[in-house]
Amino acid sequence: MxxxxxxxxxxxxxxxxxxxxxxxxxxxxxxxxxxxxxxxxxxxxxxxxxxxxxxxxxxxxxxxxxxxxxxxxxxxxxxxxxxxxxxxxxxxxxxxxxxxxxxxxxxxxxxxxxxxxxxxxxxxxxxxxxxxxxxxxxxxxxxxxxxxxxxxxxxxxxxxxxxxxxxxxxxxxxxxxxxxxxxxxxxxxxxxxxxxxxxxxxxxxxxxxxxxxxxxxxxxxxxxxxxxxFHDRVTKLPNEKYLIDKLYHINDIDDSIEIYGLVMISVDNIDSIQSLHGLEVRELLMSKVAKTINDNIDGCVVGNYSRDVFYVLFSYDEHKLKTIKNLFTNFPCKEFNVSRVIFNPVFSLGVNSFSDDFYSPNEVISGACSALKKAKDYRSGCVVFTDADGKRINTNNLLNQDLDNAIKNQEFVLHYQPKISLIYNEIVGVEALIRWNHPKRGIIYPDQFIHLIENSSIAKKFTANVADMAIHQINEWASKGLDIKVAINVSPYDLADEEFSNYLLSLFASGTLKRHQIEIELTEVEHTVDIKHLSKVLYQLRDIGVDCSIDDFGTGMGSLTYLKDIPVHAVKIDKSFVMDMDVNPASEAITESTIKLANKLGCKVIAEGIENACIERMLFERKCDVAQGYHYSKPLSADELADYIFDYNQQQEEKIKLFIID
Known part of the structure; x- marks a missing residue:
């Protein structure tokens, strides 16, 4: 049966x-x-x-x-x-x-x-x-x-x-x-x-x-x-409620089945049809795609999970999974014709397998959807959810629950990494790097939580909190006689928010912040932004003396667009190109080309990820302006940075004295 x-x-x-x-x-x-x-x-x-x-x-x-x-x-x-x-x-x-x-x-x-x-x-x-x-x-x-x-x-x-x-x-x-x-x-x-x-x-x-x-x-x-x-209005297939219900009762189906599989199938290019030809054509096409899928998959539950996502629930085995993959790789109907609209569907698949003795429906669906998102992001066709993915999601969920309280409890702290002028061998500023001092997990680095914040409701609050901490520290250093320029990472979404940009402008207007004390490092984002509006805001900030640099230059698709359309003071070459340029000719070529491009456009160049003196010399020879990395110092606390600046300046003075004596 x-x-x-x-x-x-x-x-x-x-x-x-x-x-x-x-x-x-x-x-x-x-x-x-x-x-x-x-x-x-x-x-x-x-x-x-x-x-x-x-x-x-x-x-x-x-x-x-x-x-x-x-x-x-x-x-x-x-x-x-x-x-x-x-x-x-x-x-x-x-x-x-x-x-x-x-x-x-x-x-x-x-x-x-x-x-x-x-x-x-x-x-x-x-x-x-x-x-x-x-x-x-x-x-x-x-x-x-x-x-x-x-x-x-x-x-x-x-x-x-x-x-x-x-x-x-x-x-x-x-x-x-x-x-x-x-x-x-x-x-x-x-x-x-x-x-x-x-x-x-x-x-x-x-x-x-x-x-x-x-x-x-x-x-x-x-x-x-x-x-x-329990069925979708358009395709007449079982919907997400039907899937959840079946997952809750899956133990009542067949005791002989030990492992089940859930495949999420996305029709990646269906949304463009609606924007071009309207909702009616989109729904007719989805109905035809759904019928084709349902007619060609036997012995499985085929359903419509959301507007552009189908699902297949089946008793798991590798042969059956391979058959399902082959169906969407070599789809029976290559194109659909509705109201003279030709549609060639493009599919992405996310697969999650689970046993009937220990699972929750939400975890099963979440795993399959996570694999589907990865398949769509990387255009890889099909991604299988793994145990490592599950652990990562669980960790992210736990961290997400603690994010709101982290700001209230002042768990976020700033560390500062010095920027060194390769020409004058002096400290020209620092970059503020966020750390999460979690009460249970200890110090958590930004690569583990920044992506969670960017997709949460506290993104704006977080950016404002970082800016407040940096400005507070600038003023505290100033009271001790240290005049340091601090670079803070800001996403284009934050700058597009008038509340944040007006906040910075008000600080300069009130005299709380001096023009040369802060710099904005523009981060890369996943989605497109309104370049015209972003350019307008950055021109306003430039007019009052706030410099803007492009962070992680070369890693994102929007870096060259930023360089072309917005007022950029400097470009910051990503450390992935700098750290191995002494042994990797490709990294060396990319770094050298970036320096020449920036110089041609009148921009300064900042290189991060300098690990040794050889890389420092290569950058100096190629006319890089500023260097940053563990070769000089790891990120330091505010007090440690003050001591570091004092020691560094003293060492430079001694070198100058020795040079004069010689």
Whole structure:
């Protein structure tokens, strides 16, 4: 089974859909059951309430009917005695009932199936319901239930009762047994249960149907959403989120795979298409390139990491890596044609291999991207990330974390290396060289951290800090009678910043700094700069007496451009050409040519990296102006430099005296 098949088994969409359908089904079933239960409860309560109202109305009608019947009878006629005693038979009810009233000062109790035992219990209960009974009229009269019905419970049964006033017989008490609850239990609840069963049965099938439809709709939406989240909009290939997700779950793929490989592929020349022909043409071309890559790589995960970078994740072996390299070296489609735009893709590859037992996704991607950057910078086609690269990145990351605090804690210090005039044998200045006095790592040299600062947010702050330290030291030396010209390294980006250049101008305007005390050594940068603006700033500084020299001349692509377009006082030949000029004819030729070129343009020449007297003599013979290197002195602290200047000047004076004597 292929690697790509295994990696896609991590997620089972059918299982997800099945689980979703089950949750929706049970959710709807629970809702249906709750509705059915509420239906039964509410139906029962409604039936009971309706029954109460119906029986109360019936009780009221019976009370009126009984009173009207009593008033129709002749109370003085003995013929009506039986009618009086059975007056309860006139009640229109099937329930147990009783009528109690006063006839000729005597209480008459007429009962219809209501036992005397129950009546003897009911009457005291009725009497206690309203403690405001009027005993002058009769003992059971209740204002509360006058022309209204009330309910009293006795021996587990409920009875409706009400008092209706008659002009002839006074208050007439009518009692009826309340048995609607039993009726509701016997008749209503079974019917409700039947209805609820039908509702639940319909709910089950409805829930199943709704769950089926909704789960498919939601699953479809989830798949669409997942596709857009984990795939590139233009190429439709898996994106960087997909790659990160797969790297986190790579242990779930196949236990037999021990080493994996990640290749980052950059389309180096695609950005020029957008600037010339627009975004639409660029996206169409990227889609075609992506399709070609995907069609020609089998058994691997092919994705789109960023706008112009693809990736290939695969089970690592040398043969497969070689196949991938050959694909981009001999790309199947040499040119693409979109809207009459011919595009010939140029690729760079960065490779990183890793094992499944110890890695982090960020480290894997970072390593591959680092190798890709190196491949693009050196135009080497393909670069493989090594353990040494990993250690370097880890070191850089650790140093990066400490950079902000380094300025706050004043961990950066300046050392100074003397510059010697080859003509007059005197110290004509010093170069300020930065050192990082790290609290844990000790002294760190600039080649280990300068590139980190140039690509960080503290670059401007760092340059200003170096300038402040140099200016502070210049003034401190001046207070001791030492007048020394200090050269500081400044990048074109810093000079292009008006804040920095205005800061230097303000120091001269305020008298804090004298014109001849500082020199700017212009460093080489990776990217192009605005030469016109840079030239304008340097002309302003030159007008107030600040000299500018080109540092590391000959190593960068912009050195000759600087020499042509900006006001340059001197060129500084890089030590890589000077250190071996006594044994390397090529270095000697380059150094000699540079000196002649500078002299031709009216610039002074500074050579750094003088290690011995032979090189010093060769430079002097070729009319180099100033020398700097370990032949004279290593970089010194401020106090050490003061002592060195004193000793050097004293030695020169003694040499002059000896020369005069001779």
């Amino acid at each position: 292929s690697f790509i098949t295994e990696i896609n088994k991590v997620y089972d969409d059918k299982q997800i859909e099945k689980s979703l359908r089950k949750r929706i089904f049970f959710g709807f079933l629970i809702v249906t059951s709750i509705i059915s239960l509420l239906f039964i409860v509410e139906g029962y309560d409604s039936a009971v309430d309706f029954g109460k109202q119906a029986e109360g109305f019936q009780l009221h009608e019976n009370a009126i009917h009984v009173v009207e019947t009593l008033e129709f009878l002749d109370a003085n006629s003995d013929e009506n005695i039986e009618e009086y005693m059975n007056i309860s038979d006139h009640l229109h009810t099937r329930n147990e009932a009783a009528v109690i009233y006063m006839l000729n000062g005597r209480e008459v109790v007429s009962s219809s199936d209501l036992s005397t035992e129950h009546l003897n219990k009911l009457i005291p209960l009725i009497r206690t319901i309203d403690k405001e009974s009027n005993y002058d009229r009769h003992y059971y009269h209740s204002k509360m239930c006058d022309d209204e019905y009330c309910i009293v419970e006795c021996d587990g049964y409920e009875y409706n009762w009400m008092i209706y006033h008659s002009d002839m017989y006074g208050d007439v008490l009518v009692i009826q047994k309340y048995n609607l609850k039993e009726l509701a239990r016997d008749y209503v609840i079974p019917r409700m249960l039947t209805s609820a069963f039908v509702v639940i049965w319909l709910g089950i099938w409805s829930s199943f149907g709704i769950a089926l439809v909704l789960s498919k709709l939601i699953s479809k939406y989830q798949k669409s959403l997942q596709f857009h989240v």
